[in-house]
Amino acid sequence: MAKEKPHVNIVFIGHVDHGKSTTVGRLLFETGNIQENIIKKYEEMGEKGKSFKFAWVMDRLKEERERGITIDVALTKFETPHRYITIIDAPGHRDFVKNMITGASQADAAVLIVAVTDGVMPQTKEHAFLARTLGINHIIVGINKMDMINYDEKKFKDVATQVTKLLQMLGYKNFPVIPISAWEGDNVVKKSDKTPWYKGPTLMEALDQIPEPPKPTDKPLRIPIQDVYSIKGVGTVPVGRVETGKLKVGDVVIFEPASTIFHKPIQGEVKSIEMHHEPLDDSLPGQIIGLYTRGIL
Numbered sequence: 001m002a003k004e005k006p007h008v009n010i011v012f013i014g015h016v017d018h019g020k021s022t023t024v025g026r027l028l029f030e031t032g033n034i035q036e037n038i039i040k041k042y043e044e045m046g047e048k049g050k051s052f053k054f055a056w057v058m059d060r061l062k063e064e065r066e067r068g069i070t071i072d073v074a075l076t077k078f079e080t081p082h083r084y085i086t087i088i089d090a091p092g093h094r095d096f097v098k099n100m101i102t103g104a105s106q107a108d109a110a111v112l113i114v115a116v117t118d119g120v121m122p123q124t125k126e127h128a129f130l131a132r133t134l135g136i137n138h139i140i141v142g143i144n145k146m147d148m149i150n151y152d153e154k155k156f157k158d159v160a161t162q163v164t165k166l167l168q169m170l171g172y173k174n175f176p177v178i179p180i181s182a183w184e185g186d187n188v189v190k191k192s193d194k195t196p197w198y199k200g201p202t203l204m205e206a207l208d209q210i211p212e213p214p215k216p217t218d219k220p221l222r223i224p225i226q227d228v229y230s231i232k233g234v235g236t237v238p239v240g241r242v243e244t245g246k247l248k249v250g251d252v253v254i255f256e257p258a259s260t261i262f263h264k265p266i267q268g269e270v271k272s273i274e275m276h277h278e279p280l281d282d283s284l285p286g287q288i289i290g291l292y293t294r295g296i297l
Helices: 020-030 036-043 046-052 062-067 094-104 122-133 153-169 203-208
Strands: 007-013 074-079 084-089 109-115 138-144 177-179 225-231 235-241 252-255 266-275 278-280 288-294
Touching: 007 020, 007 122, 020 074, 020 084, 020 109, 020 138, 020 203, 109 122, 109 153, 122 153, 138 153, 138 203, 153 177, 225 288
Parallel strands: 007 084, 007 109, 109 138, 138 177
Antiparallel strands: 074 084, 225 235, 235 288, 252 266, 266 278, 266 288
């Protein structure tokens, strides 16, 4: 991990089918984090593969590929010149809003993706409200699918005005609104010559400018558990985001609430810590980690 760079958690939110997963896939592909042969493999997986080759970078579940929507919350690491980022790709479908909340609750900032062909839709509003409620104070807007309207400036401005009014009503200020085509790659990593009228940052540049979140390391350790996995050869591994304090290998931690079997809190020694499958000696606020703790199960 690039410890010299500030770490930021980013959640991609927005209405279903507006291109969140495709935007993440394009971002990773353009920066060399996904090999071209993997995209090619997805493209060759029938008719759906042609439409979802970038989206499937983050969609790991078979059901997601069959239905063409994101169900689970997917995490991956990503670096900009000045930031080390954990990307959280949250589902947009209303049936999976609880999973979107799980993702957004771990984020320091959000990228709201809005299709220029639809404008503000129900889950656009719902996700924006939830992001604000969950304490996300920094937001970036990507107006996607510009290729489908031939990069029309007027249509972009109409949708940008809709989104701006929504976010300003929620108290957001000074956020970039970027015309992008996740499918074609316009203004995702590189400036597009198809939008000469746009003078702002690319999505990559906007991500690189996200302010570093505070790290309350002077407070007691607190890690809300998101999920628990049973990993062969390792054991039971709780996963969650470090909110306050510090955690290091060898620490003894207490799990609350108390066990219904023993009627008292369970404690155990932390034997290993991982983030993005990389071992850590210690962890700080903002990091989403898995920790193997001997003695809990």
